[in-house]
Amino acid sequence: MQRTDFYFYLPPHLIAQQPNRSRTSSRLLWANSILEPFQDLRFTDLPHLLMPGDLLVFNDTRVIPARLLGRKQSGGKIEILVERILDNNQILAQIRASQPPKPGMWLYLEGGIAIQVLQRIEHFFQLQFDDPRSVDEILHTIGQIPLPPYIRRTPTEVDSIRYQTVYARQPGAVAAPTAGLHFDEGILEQLQTKGIAMAFITLHVGAGTFAPIRVDNIHQHTMHTEYMQVSPQVCEQIQTTRARGGRVIAVGTTCVRALETASAGGNIKPYAGETRLFITPGYRFQSVDALLTNFHLPESTLLMLVCAFAGQDLVLAAYRHAVEQEYRFFSYGDAMLVSHNPNE
Incomplete structure (x- = not known):
């Protein structure tokens, strides 16, 4: 078909x-x-x-509040959409950026939270947080509700x-x-x-x-x-x-x-x-x-x-x-x- x-x-x-x-x-x-x-x-x-x-x-x-905003080392804006939490400090995620990041690069989120790109797996990236808090705690601190791409506005408390x-x-x-x-x-x-x-x-x-x-x-x-x-x-x-x-x-x-x-x-x-x-x-x-x-x-x-x-x-x-x-x-x-x- x-x-x-x-x-x-x-x-x-x-x-x-x-x-x-x-x-x-x-x-x-x-x-x-x-x-x-x-x-x-x-x-x-x-x-x-x-x-x-x-x-x-x-x-x-x-x-989960799976949408994270930040910047690359170069200053370019990025948007991370968590696909899956792998453990207490690693996630599998999509990354929207002008150029896809390479393994080893550091990304910086709101609040100064650093995250490193470990590897690319098909359409996703394996990322590791450099932070003593768990992924779940970080997401609930700085993450946003990931509205679908066809809803063209910023998420609200509603x-x-x-x-x-x-x-x-x-x-x-x-x-x-x-x-x-x-x-x-x-x-x-x-x-x-x-x-x-x-x-x-x-x-x-x-x-x-x-x-x-x-x-x-x-x-x-x-x-x-x-x-x-x-x-x-x-x-x-x-x-x-x-x-x-x-x-x-x-x-x-x-x-x-x-x-x-x-x-x-x-x-x-x-x-x-x-x-x-x-x-x-x-x-x-x-x-x-x-x-x-x-x-x-x-x-x-x-x-x-x-x-x-x-x-x-x-x-x-x-x-x-x-x-x-x-x-x-x-x-x-x-x-x-x-x-x-x-x-x-």
Whole structure:
């Protein structure tokens, strides 16, 4: 399949630059079938679309303040985006600079913190802090919330709260699992009261989630790796839900990747480690029946996953509808609910 098969026109003004006034005030597009009219709803309608006995699966990763600003020895400005904390004083990171730094060079961050380039590993740099404090302490002292590149403004205190799910508890992501940003404590309580169960996996979203596909044939694309964990308890919840006829509903594409990675053998099993699963049309899903997701970038790996899940024709038609109806797109945008189409 070609990358251009997943193109759609998106007017720039539909890219949400700010969060809504409240988490649940976003819109919800219910794209149940290409044979039925799409339903333009509010996110607060979600409990009415779910049934007692359904299971919602959330990603409980927590975004770390992974954006660091500084200068090279020459004085040139740099921006460091932490991809992963390796130990107490080393990180793997992307570096934006006029010229990429070389191994052995020193970089200087706010507050006089020095950091040395150890080596380059593909698109990333291994860096070591010359500071008695831990990486985690340094990030929480001078780091900023790493807003996505299409949000063209400086992060604020509001972002430190709103670019984080209310159930985030496992630090390690550099991007939010954005389908979960719509939930607040009130709607979670409504869902529980209705008899809808909840489960939590962890997938630490990396900066690679924003990396564009640069090849025409999507099957030649090399997927980025991300750390994930699916517990024995979650596996048991999924098996029990399906045995009694309930649906497993993934909140976001990160949950789909985690659950399907853990289901690689056909049955879901506990898993802790890396995933680079790239889901494209033709993939056979094992553990997910419905998906709540935000609207994704044209020609992105996330859009390809949604097309594989619900059907390419339905998803692209839903996106055209969303553009016509001026839904808000991307991280701070609106949401869509789709069911799995096993014929895709």
